[in-house]
Amino acid sequence: MPDTDDTLDEPAVAFATAKTAVAARLTDLAASSDVLQQEELRAYAGRGFAAGWRMPVEFSDGVRRIDLLLPAGFPWQPPRVALIDRPPFLSWPHIEHDGVLCLASDMLDVDPYDPAGVVTYMLGDAAKLIDRLIAGELITDFQDEFLSYWDHAADEGGPHFVSLLTAEPPTREVRVWRGKKFYILAETDAELERWLVNRFGKKPDGFKTDTAALLWLEAPPVPSDYPRSGQDLRRFAAAAGEDPGALLAKFVRPRPDRIVAALGFTTANGPALAGVIAPEPSAPRYGARDPLLKGFRPGTIPDSLLLARYLGNTNLIRRSIERADPDWIHGRGQDSRTAQLREKTVAVIGCGSVGAAIAVTLAQAGVGRLVLIDFDILKWSNIGRHVLGATYVGQPKSKALAEKLRSDFPHLYVTDFVCDADTAVRRHADVLASCDLVVSATGSWTADSRLDAWQETTARRIPIVYGWLEAHACAGHALLIGDAEGSLRHGFDRTGLPHFQVTVWPNGTPLRREPACGAAYQPYGPMELGFINSLIAELALDALLSATEPTHRIWVGPRKRLVQIGGGWSAVWREDSSFREEGGFILERPWPVADDSGKEAQAA
Template identity: 25%
Template sequence: MSRAPALQPPPIHVETLGHLQRSGLLAECQVVLPTPAAGRTGGPTGEASLSGYMTLGSYKFHLRVGLPLAFPLRLPELTVLSVEPQLELPHLVGDHQLCFESETNLLLDRRDPWGIVQESLARAREMLHRLITGGRAEEFAQEIVAYWATPARIRLDCDVDATERPHLTQILFSKQVPIAVADDPFAYGQSRRERRADDLARQNAIYIPIDPVAVDPEFDPRELMKPEGIRKYIRALPEADRREVARLLGHCTQRQELVVLGVKRPRGERARVGVWFPRVRGKHPLADELAQDLAIPVALRRRDLAFLAPRGGAGAELQKRQVLIVGCGAVGGHVALILARAGIGQISLVDPDSFELENTYRHVCGMAHVDLTKVQGLRQELQRLIPYVKVVPYEEEIENLLVRQPEVLAQHDLVISALGSPTVEMHLNERIWSSTKHPPAIFAWLEPLGIGGHVLATHVPKAEGFSRGCLECLYHRPVEEGPLENRAAFATPGINYTRDVLGCGSTYLPFADLDSLRTAEMAARFALRILHRQLEGAPLVSWKGDALAFEKVGYRATPRFDAISGPFSEEQVAHVRESCPVCAS
């Protein structure tokens, strides 16, 4: 086998490293160029790099400056190879790479690669100087989750509340293998695709809050990898907490034990790290002052709602909210997914129809659940994607549900209708207005061929009663004894815009998925404003699309469409009808 030729780094890498070698920022520099991976014919084992020494006070840091292949679009990678005299450092990840700057939203001047390296080394110098002159313990405590991940040999899901008092929690096992630790196994089960945890075996574990920086200004997290180190910080707890720890340890009597430590950080909430004792001999290692049991670091992957929801912009406060979605087609499917991602705790779905292949390109579920009812398919999709959302399916028409279970409206905080059936929706609108116990409602509907869409909020509470304006207000008879027409319509009333491909039962209203998504987004934003009690009145919002495709097939838009100059229109009172038999009575 022929030897692979030496890889040539990009010229900009060679030039930048040469500049660094001559700059004097590091001493005793040595450039290392990429080499072929052993036994392979291509691909470097690492980036072009330079190693050298940085002296700060009495410490000599041996650093490697690596330029990744994407440099200067990415930061240099600075690795601490060694420190003399030996010193344990925070802010090291992976193979002792110095975490000196987050690349999130970082803007680099790609035309000044040498400037990027200079600034990176300056920030690294500043960080290292801060760590050797004080504050190392605080930084260890602040970054203990990242530090703990490197030596951890076990990784568990975690849904443990980092309280200020010790408490029992539970280890959850699947086929005798620990997979999670949780205060409430049922709540943890809601984060699993199966939406259950009753198939998991359980064992007591203990959670202990500690404040290592307050106890020892020289705190080193390696102490927590030994039972005597943990006991040191337990002894520093208030007397009531020490007694509680001793009592709780009496409930942890297995041959394998887990301890969850809630480490107080200088900034932010307590961090959670785990310690596993695989071979307990006699008493619990934390109850025996002489115990030297083997302790294994455990990385805890947080799975609780309070941690997951805010990272995606969801609100944990919406977990107790219940929303009823009537119609699970194109618009309703998107609304359900958006609200689940927003953190809604329960979503009830009403629709008697089943998924068909024709729905593939206009539904959020695609062709994943063909022949399954829409409520069941959408339920599976929501529970596959989003934890901590309960989905209640109703495989029936809304009018039948209201007869069979008339209290269903009052059991929800909001009703959203995307039926696409004005007759049924006006019936639902009237039922909502029939009782002050009923929640606010949102009606969302599409126009054909991308010409637009509409969202109406109604039955929204105010200081006294409810704001006037409802779906019935929009419908009138311009000609006495003529048909009802929607005053918000963009497409000329009285024309059948549905298309027929295969005959009876195969008609559909032509629109694109982007149209349904746009309408669903408006409905979801209304929903969140209502649930946060930030929406007033009964606004009607319409988005205006491009009429080219609509007019190309010979259709004409209404004067309202032509009168709207921008892409959106929001009306607060113009659509309210004083003689409305529903909201004016």
Template identity: 30%
Template sequence: MNLPLDATPVTDSGVFGLDAWFTGLGDEYLGRMPVGSLRPGMVEGWRLRWRGREFEIQVDADFPFSVARLYLVGYSRASAEPHVEKDGKLCLATKAVPGDRLRTVQAALADALQLLKDNEIGKHDDDFRDDFGLYWLSWATRGDLRVQVMPGSGGASKTVVARAVMTDRGLLVFPGKAEAAKVMNNLTGARPKSLKETPVIVIDPLPAPDRYPETAEELWALVEARSNDGVNLLKRLMSNTPMEAFVILAGKSPSGREHYAATYLRRPSDRVGKPLKRRAMRKSIDPSNETARSVFGRFRLDRIVTQRMDAAISRLPEGVQQQLAEAKVIVAGCGALGSGVARMLAQAGVAHLWLVDPEELGWENIRRHELGALAVNTGKAKSLASSIRASLPTISLVEGHLSTFAAFAREHAEVLKAANLVVSCTGDWAADASVENALSQSGQKAVAVYGWMEPHALATHAVLIGNSAAKLADGFSDYGQFRLPVVAGGKPPPAECGGASTPFGAIELAHAQALVARLAIDALRGLASAPVWRTWLADAAAFQEADASVTSGWAAARGQPDEVGGPYEGDWTFP
């Protein structure tokens, strides 16, 4: 029977109007839900019947400025359907119609019925495997324990004995000892004291929810039926009858997506609630049965929430991650501008970074630097490297060097020779010149992006310079005076450090960091070829607040800027 979803109530669509509409559905409407029967967070609910199935429509206190939720009554794993969660909630993409109770409910109900019709004909059956990780999450039997997996080079196509570390954030599983040492050192500053062998077993095909293992015996049977050599790893696991153990299932969906699903095995408890002794676990085993399987089958099993430690790469643009992961980048100058650029590059996917800066962080810069008060009086480059490694623990390499770039180039010539890009944000003409000098030597392949800000961060420049033709020095006098500045005048700088720095904040800095980082990424991806000169200008209000104006030279060469400022791009040429 079809519900008349386009019917309208005789009154408005407020509380009584919506109830009147439900009543108009006739025998398919089963009445309002008692408050005590509502799901957590819900404040109203109605029951309906459709094609012999009962479901609930429930809304929270924000309704009708939030969506209506629909739940199947009596839903179970044995009758699992695609796009339906463990509690029977239908996963719908429906949007609320703000302020309109009736239309919000009608829209959700229409989408729900369409989903159920599609499920009846098996339209979404592949979703169980394509989105295997989410379904496993939905049917996890324990929420207080999490397993986080770092895939190895073979991904979900290779059965391995992984190494795991139990932490306060759950079990971290690594493809090997080296990966465990690197990531844990990035996270905590120390290598793990001990590692637990944990099998990662490839199964094919991935099971639907009704075949998820409920017991250890079911897990053994699943591994035996759907893996090539996984049973041998289970036997190895049982060789010393552990107190507890984890088994990770891995596999690919029909679309090629890789998934991991963790199970937790523990010995059952004795009469006083303590785990059974090893002898008790092996007691009374039928000699005709396989000992390892019999012991394994006595363990209690939980399905555990499982996450991928490299999941962040799924949020990067397609194809970009692989390009950037292989790049080797040196960032010279880790102050307000360079620190943000370095972090952006790491977050964008650059996996090999060398950070170089000779200075320590001072209190005066903590509001416009990637590092805060905890890093004051420490080397900017080293502390920034530690911060990035802790934030992105699976990154391949981030080193910090308390050094000038010239000294770094002399002492680490092999790093410079292997680099693809040097990003110079030193804010110092002589230091930038030392970068250009080092890259002009024979055998260097790296190109350079130079970034700097004018007073009050009213203008930022990013220049991409290659190995031949145009040079950074073309735009400066011998004493470092820029040939085409944007900013004229401006309030005098504070007296500190001889007036070497003008005031600006994190908001102005964000534009500058993005400009330089974007040109660096474009250079690494081959989207920009040297020479390239990009400039970002603040809006007119910012110029006025700083008592500054646009130079006549810039206006003559590029035109008077718009009131809102913004980006410019031009040739790196000067009269």
């Protein structure tokens, strides 16, 4: 064991060694530099810089000073470079408020074993960036990376903005709910109310919405053109193709205490949103004159004049907007599957450790509507491998999972039924028939065969994905019976034993028992389940997007674990052309079909 004191000193020794190497490299480069004192390092508050050098560098417009800065974690953390002689903040892109440069190389991994080489590269990169900034080549980066620079220019304090809006033109009237700490923008009141109920479990007391505006412009402004006053907001409305005397005048007429607007822009990297608040002009400090009606009786002032007075020289409050709409949550607007999945409805029957994980994955993937069906109650013994934790113990699994998903993904539609598969078929067949897919994760042959029989009788054949485990989750199966011919029962005998199994247990399946009547279980954990749950969820997504033919996929677990707990590979698996002794892979096999005599024949 190394000495404790030596271990504690190791980071300091590494930093000192790297710092010495950097100092030597600066000398080799014939760079004139001065060591930064602590007072100078404190100018970069919160950065954690422990050492640095200031040096003059010749650029196309003359000499400018730069700082080379080493964080306390150097060489394991990258060095930074700051420009001392610079124009006011937000005049040039890629320079933070304290002058530290945002270099592309900051996002790259660096070699901690060559600190001098890393510094040489960073200084060269910084010089190239500064030269381009001096030449005015990167001004359009303000627009391409609009959100970062708007965040820098946003006012401190004020409400947090969350947007459920569809981030696209045209300019239009939208709705806003104004909470104490945050505002939520949405297309309709109904969308706002449902989101809030899903997120917080109930409608806020005194729920009320107001009119807001979404002003859409084809290109974002550079910082020097950011709106600062009500007059600027009118200018933006005009640029958005909206007559300020129409949309904004409608907002002003009832004399609100503030006007809320979202500014939308088309950028090279996708749509961007920014928020502004225009407070009602305040009355003069002395006298009781109304700044809006001055010179007019109530109800007689022209709309155009009222708008000009309301949105005049009053300072706007600029705020960042955090998008929470489905397009942004599911793929940041770049996943082509999002729109398709949003229109899909999936029923998940069986909300245990398999079905619940699949439901969460489908929600994260963007499936718009989920129907959760399970009759069981969540127990303490379940939570070791279930997505639900102690908060939900004692509740029906389907109901608790629905509550969690509504809170975690407030834009989704999630319903639940506390019942078994047979009851779901008898009492809620209309709900199942309206789905695009049913996922059965019951682990019950009775339940699965009931669904198989139901599928054959439906007027519109609803695809079903079945998922099941072999003992101790040493293998797992996902089966799609789609809208073409096929049946679950073709791969099983009448008691529910599959014709093809990957594993075999010479001494019988090793079960553990609780000190209770009939309480047996298999002690596998979430790691083993993770592969199988992903297998089933992926086939479910394939079924929603394209797959229709019967598809059987198998997760063949690692041999090492199988042997450790007394199992082995089955004879039928060993004879298969895809057999691999080591395991640990996914296999796709044809699913059996019935021939004319009713006997089972393997699909070609």
